Amino acid sequence: MPPSQEFRIIGRSWPRHDAREKVLGRPIYASDFTMPGMLHGRALRSLYPSARILSIDTSEAEKLPGVVCVLTHKDVPKNEMEMALPGRMAEATAGAQMATQPILADGRVRFLGEAIALVAAESPEAAAQALDLIRVEYEELPGVYDSLEAMKQGAPKVHESGNILQRWHVRKGDVGSGFEEADVILERTYHVQLLDHAYMETEGGVAWVDPDGTLVMKVGTQVVEHYTDVTEALQIPRNKIRLIAAPMGGGFGGREDVTVEILVGLLAWHTRRPVRLVYSRDESILAHGKRNAYVLRYKMGAKRSGEITALEAEVVSDSGAYAALTPWILYYTTATATGPYRIPDVLVDASAVYTNNTFASAFRGFGSVQACFAYEGHMDAMAGELGMSPREFRERNYLKKGDTISSGWALESEPMLDELTSRAWEALGPPPKREPGKKIGRGMAATMVPYGRMAWTHDSSTAWVGMEADGTAMVRCAAPDPGGGQGSSLVAIAAEVLGLPMSRVSIGPADSHMAPRAGTTTATRQLFMSGNAVLKAAREVRESLVAQAAQMLGAREADIELVEGDALTPDGRRLGLAQVVREAIASGRPVESLAKYDAPVADTIDPDTGQGKPFNDFTFGVQVAEVEVDEETGQVRVRRFVTAFDVGKAINPSAVEGQLQGGVGMGLGDALMEEVVIDEGFTRNPHLMDYKLPTTLDTPDIETIVLESGQGLGPFGAKGIGEPALIPTRATIVNAVSDAIGVQLREAPLTPERVYRAMRSGTD
Amino acid sequence: MRLPPFQLHRPETLQEAVSLLAQHGEEARPIAGGTAMVPMMRFGFLRPEHVVSLKGIPGLDEISESDDGLRIGALTPLYRVAGSAVVRAQWPLLARAVGSVATPAIRNSGTLGGNLSYAEAASDPAPALLALEASVLLTGPEGDRTVPITGFFQGFYEADIRPGEVLVEVSIPRIPAGARWSYLRFAARSREDKPLVNVAVVATSEGVRIGLGGVSPTAIRARRAEAVLQGPGLTPQAIDEAADAAAEECDPLSDLMGTAEYRQDMVRVWLRRALTGLQ
Numbered sequence A: 001m002p003p004s005q006e007f008r009i010i011g012r013s014w015p016r017h018d019a020r021e022k023v024l025g026r027p028i029y030a031s032d033f034t035m036p037g038m039l040h041g042r043a044l045r046s047l048y049p050s051a052r053i054l055s056i057d058t059s060e061a062e063k064l065p066g067v068v069c070v071l072t073h074k075d076v077p078k079n080e081m082e083m084a085l086p087g088r089m090a091e092a093t094a095g096a097q098m099a100t101q102p103i104l105a106d107g108r109v110r111f112l113g114e115a116i117a118l119v120a121a122e123s124p125e126a127a128a129q130a131l132d133l134i135r136v137e138y139e140e141l142p143g144v145y146d147s148l149e150a151m152k153q154g155a156p157k158v159h160e161s162g163n164i165l166q167r168w169h170v171r172k173g174d175v176g177s178g179f180e181e182a183d184v185i186l187e188r189t190y191h192v193q194l195l196d197h198a199y200m201e202t203e204g205g206v207a208w209v210d211p212d213g214t215l216v217m218k219v220g221t222q223v224v225e226h227y228t229d230v231t232e233a234l235q236i237p238r239n240k241i242r243l244i245a246a247p248m249g250g251g252f253g254g255r256e257d258v259t260v261e262i263l264v265g266l267l268a269w270h271t272r273r274p275v276r277l278v279y280s281r282d283e284s285i286l287a288h289g290k291r292n293a294y295v296l297r298y299k300m301g302a303k304r305s306g307e308i309t310a311l312e313a314e315v316v317s318d319s320g321a322y323a324a325l326t327p328w329i330l331y332y333t334t335a336t337a338t339g340p341y342r343i344p345d346v347l348v349d350a351s352a353v354y355t356n357n358t359f360a361s362a363f364r365g366f367g368s369v370q371a372c373f374a375y376e377g378h379m380d381a382m383a384g385e386l387g388m389s390p391r392e393f394r395e396r397n398y399l400k401k402g403d404t405i406s407s408g409w410a411l412e413s414e415p416m417l418d419e420l421t422s423r424a425w426e427a428l429g430p431p432p433k434r435e436p437g438k439k440i441g442r443g444m445a446a447t448m449v450p451y452g453r454m455a456w457t458h459d460s461s462t463a464w465v466g467m468e469a470d471g472t473a474m475v476r477c478a479a480p481d482p483g484g485g486q487g488s489s490l491v492a493i494a495a496e497v498l499g500l501p502m503s504r505v506s507i508g509p510a511d512s513h514m515a516p517r518a519g520t521t522t523a524t525r526q527l528f529m530s531g532n533a534v535l536k537a538a539r540e541v542r543e544s545l546v547a548q549a550a551q552m553l554g555a556r557e558a559d560i561e562l563v564e565g566d567a568l569t570p571d572g573r574r575l576g577l578a579q580v581v582r583e584a585i586a587s588g589r590p591v592e593s594l595a596k597y598d599a600p601v602a603d604t605i606d607p608d609t610g611q612g613k614p615f616n617d618f619t620f621g622v623q624v625a626e627v628e629v630d631e632e633t634g635q636v637r638v639r640r641f642v643t644a645f646d647v648g649k650a651i652n653p654s655a656v657e658g659q660l661q662g663g664v665g666m667g668l669g670d671a672l673m674e675e676v677v678i679d680e681g682f683t684r685n686p687h688l689m690d691y692k693l694p695t696t697l698d699t700p701d702i703e704t705i706v707l708e709s710g711q712g713l714g715p716f717g718a719k720g721i722g723e724p725a726l727i728p729t730r731a732t733i734v735n736a737v738s739d740a741i742g743v744q745l746r747e748a749p750l751t752p753e754r755v756y757r758a759m760r761s762g763t764d
Numbered sequence B: 001m002r003l004p005p006f007q008l009h010r011p012e013t014l015q016e017a018v019s020l021l022a023q024h025g026e027e028a029r030p031i032a033g034g035t036a037m038v039p040m041m042r043f044g045f046l047r048p049e050h051v052v053s054l055k056g057i058p059g060l061d062e063i064s065e066s067d068d069g070l071r072i073g074a075l076t077p078l079y080r081v082a083g084s085a086v087v088r089a090q091w092p093l094l095a096r097a098v099g100s101v102a103t104p105a106i107r108n109s110g111t112l113g114g115n116l117s118y119a120e121a122a123s124d125p126a127p128a129l130l131a132l133e134a135s136v137l138l139t140g141p142e143g144d145r146t147v148p149i150t151g152f153f154q155g156f157y158e159a160d161i162r163p164g165e166v167l168v169e170v171s172i173p174r175i176p177a178g179a180r181w182s183y184l185r186f187a188a189r190s191r192e193d194k195p196l197v198n199v200a201v202v203a204t205s206e207g208v209r210i211g212l213g214g215v216s217p218t219a220i221r222a223r224r225a226e227a228v229l230q231g232p233g234l235t236p237q238a239i240d241e242a243a244d245a246a247a248e249e250c251d252p253l254s255d256l257m258g259t260a261e262y263r264q265d266m267v268r269v270w271l272r273r274a275l276t277g278l279q
């Protein structure tokens, strides 16, 4: 595109292409989708967190009228789902064993709610009744429910291989000498609780077998590529399955793992009839991956001047009963454990541990929230020891372009943290007056969060962009849109490049048979990766159209502009694109393009020291908040909140604002009220009566500050913002409350009682 | 979790409802808005084979004022109680309390009678009705029965409703002129949460009546606290003593909202606030 040309769509706020339908309640979610003759699937789930299964008797259930099939582990061609540790990643895991998870429990259950059997029936009622008729004989086994306990010798083994799932290390410089140089050394331990995604729509999908023998499924998923897990389980060829990502009622990492795909696929394959399987809310809370609970011990040394000399961190992540994505989540925590600070000497030892709790896995932030809570809590504590303000101490140590992070890699882009910090504090305004009965406090947190996959993974995305003869355009790209507006951004990029109004560009579904592979909608990678793929494809189409138009208008290619569906010459002549396209087709010129974008690639990091290039780039942000605490009850109210991020380039500013505000809303729940409470393996709140989420009344006005440095690796210099928006919120609020009450809080959620007790005890 | 199977009856008269309930005994259960009943059935706490819907019975959802006071039909949805002009003008405490229940969705479906029959300790309306000295009218196979609300809540999720009986109406006497009131609720988690503790106070020239929710197996009248205030009135010292007395006489449970000790401390705080903030 000529550099002179101003953006017509990019950088301006527009309603998402699918906003109207969503607001009107029109999209058909997987849970709503029906097929003629459809059966209803249900899973029988374990009643114990740790037990041997002595027998499973399905005979009574099978006899029940309306029941079409009952399946157990014996009916699964390959009953082990393998934790994907693809070859290039495996190098960095130093011989970690391939982790597996049974699809249906075989002889042993390891957490409450593990799937044991499947039923397909003509009605939901018959399916439910059939579950009651399956007899399972258990022998309870000792279990372990605390990650630190699980690491001890003699702890009950969750898996034969032992309870340590994964370790990661960082060794940069020499912490011994770093601590010697320090004037002040402080050590504290931080805790992060188990969290549920609690999206509006629970996990669900419909599967059927097409006449040609292809297993088709429509599932709410962030990962179209999960069809490979289904083909593995069923032992069918990979080209005999088609997976379509349905519209989703939220993702947040909760649909990053396989959810219902294999279960519903098995039932459809066995019955040869359409089957729908939707998790109930309690099933969703009990049996899909949670946000990992962590214990993080931080020891930091600094000089009186405020310069950090060393950091030692010991991190333990509770994986629950299975690995899922915990090893990779732990890597993110490890790689970002120092936060956005210049620290010469760093030692991190991180372990992920099996317990008999619900398995944990991806959750917006992917290990970054846990790290941020610890490093930002510790920055405040350290500032206190040094007698500096939290802001000043941070500003003294912020990373700058060219500084090395904990992996020894020098930052290639400017974090802009000083500007973010001063803009955020400025927006918060002068400190408030004291008010009787209230303790008012302010807090901040800064963060660096990678977007895109680890740099050694050879990540790529492909997209197809093509013109129709009526001058409209189509984008095909199997990038699921869990509600973040990924699809709309891809439409906007294509429309911008092709000089079309957005209404003339459509995007097809994320369908494994119909759209080129885009990779997962996770790791804040879709705008970066698929955005670049669409950009590349659209530019190729544009070139062809411009060449055709130049020929038709008798102008130079460099002079042709595409605006609002027309090709224009500088002297004001114009041609409709429909005409250009038809002419191009007639003359054999391409009007479509399939393009692949490859992320920059680096060598695998050294598994013993964590040194190397971990990620291609990071998003940086700062949040500040003002809170008030009721002195007599401990209740917290967030009065003001400012969130400031450098997004590189805002493709759609109102969508960026939405992401930033949504991140804060979600973090507010994490900081103040949300927790999945598991008591000796038994979940006490598998329902929204006792798993409380913030409402609009709990959410303060959120001010957003968006910097556009243009430094990102995404299209037009964009960085990713989906996950980063959430990361500092928990720390920001907890730091503000600690400031208010004068006692450092190191665990959350900050229920009134927790804050009340801290105020009462007066110690931390 | 799915609803277990059951047979739904839709009687059109109260008599019909009562005889259906009597006929099926233990196996039957009335349902009003279903906001409490449906979750209880989903969680498996209740498995009635016969569910008798009261919603189709005409005349059970009326609000009427007379010289004696106010009568509210048991099937009146909570939002109508909270929004009623009469209630807001004459019994503002009740309007405030009922309007505080959960969310608009729950208030639209949930009924006043259902709320009281459910007999949850953390009810918004219950302490208000205790402080207002309301009574309830029940009808059953043996005829009608009026029960003062102070005797209606009998235990943890247990109300004085005999087999076959239906709660028909709630009566609330007039509040003497010059009376002052206060209603405070403390939701510990989100704003739509049930109260961890709630306090309703009516102060007249004859004395102070206090209803407490969330801090005993049922909502209670804080009689000892009331007694403390009987002589001295609302002096700062008496208020402190009343708050201590209330903390003593309640019998809280620990749950995911908070521990028993915390609830006891919070009774003190919120009763003090209610007594110092009378309108």
Ligand SMILES: Cc1cc2nc3c(=O)[nH]c(=O)nc-3n(C[C@H](O)[C@H](O)[C@H](O)COP(=O)(O)OP(=O)(O)OC[C@H]3O[C@@H](n4cnc5c(N)ncnc54)[C@H](O)[C@@H]3O)c2cc1C
Binding pocket: A689, B029, B030, B031, B032, B033, B034, B035, B036, B037, B038, B039, B054, B074, B075, B078, B100, B101, B102, B103, B106, B109, B110, B111, B112, B113, B114, B115, B116, B117, B118, B122, B123, B124, B125, B161, B165, B166, B167, B168, B192, B193, B194, B195
């Ligand atoms: C998410 C949620 C949040 C809530 N938060 C609050 C809150 O903040 N404050 C609060 O006070 N309450 C709260 N509640 C409780 C709510 O107020 C009650 O569920 C509602 O008022 C019950 O009315 P209903 O008509 O739906 O009763 P139903 O669910 O129909 O019935 C409840 C019980 O009463 C019996 N019953 C109903 N009507 C009669 C009758 N006329 N005669 C005899 N028995 C009868 C039923 O058999 C059943 O046992 C909450 C409920 C939910 C689900």
